[in-house]
Amino acid sequence: MSHPPSPFDRRRAAWLLLVAVLAGGSGCVPAGGDEGTGAETEGAARAAVQESAAARPQPGADGGILRTVEVKVGGVPITVEIADTPALRERGLMYRDSLPLNHGMLFVYPDEEVRSFWMRNTRIPLDIAFVDRNGTIVNVERMEARTDDNTLSAAPVMYALEMQAGWFAENEVGAGDRMEF
Numbered sequence: 001m002s003h004p005p006s007p008f009d010r011r012r013a014a015w016l017l018l019v020a021v022l023a024g025g026s027g028c029v030p031a032g033g034d035e036g037t038g039a040e041t042e043g044a045a046r047a048a049v050q051e052s053a054a055a056r057p058q059p060g061a062d063g064g065i066l067r068t069v070e071v072k073v074g075g076v077p078i079t080v081e082i083a084d085t086p087a088l089r090e091r092g093l094m095y096r097d098s099l100p101l102n103h104g105m106l107f108v109y110p111d112e113e114v115r116s117f118w119m120r121n122t123r124i125p126l127d128i129a130f131v132d133r134n135g136t137i138v139n140v141e142r143m144e145a146r147t148d149d150n151t152l153s154a155a156p157v158m159y160a161l162e163m164q165a166g167w168f169a170e171n172e173v174g175a176g177d178r179m180e181f
Contacts, residue, residue: 074173084108094121104163112156125165
């Protein structure tokens with residue numbers, strides 16, 4: 001005969017599940033995850049939640065969580081958050097304090113046209129690659145934080161990819177390179 005879980009066991013299980021979800025896991029506890037008890041486990045869980053919060057997709061403008069996918073840009077694998085609705089494109093990367101390494105946001109539009117971006121309420125400097133419907137980068141531009149200056153694509157594009165400032169130069173990715181979905 002089994003006993004019902006204690007309130008401590010339920011809290012601990014909830015913390016571990018929250019940590020797994022926020023860390024992008026599938027709900028499985030990492031190896032060694034059932035070691036430690038009490039305040040030690042709870043403190044580690046809180047630290048993991050705080051540490052991973054900056055790396056997780058933020059709530060979208062419509063209250064939902066942005067979807068992420070893996071793509072390659074100039075042969076370099078990256079993770080991108082998809083902004084494919086007007087509300088998600090409008091919010092973009094506003095109010096973020098950082099981006100994880102090799103993470104960015106891909107703005108997806110239903111058609112090709114010359115696109116314009118600005119950085120109002122965006123706290124971190126970014127680079128933006130404007131990409132045509134075939135996945136070819138048309139141009140890459142630097143965008144400074146917290147400015148209303150417009151940054152334009154050099155030709156009609158269907159996609160725009162924002163990455164941490166300097167990412168494209170550091171990875172030797174530029175106009176003419178391809179984005180592979």
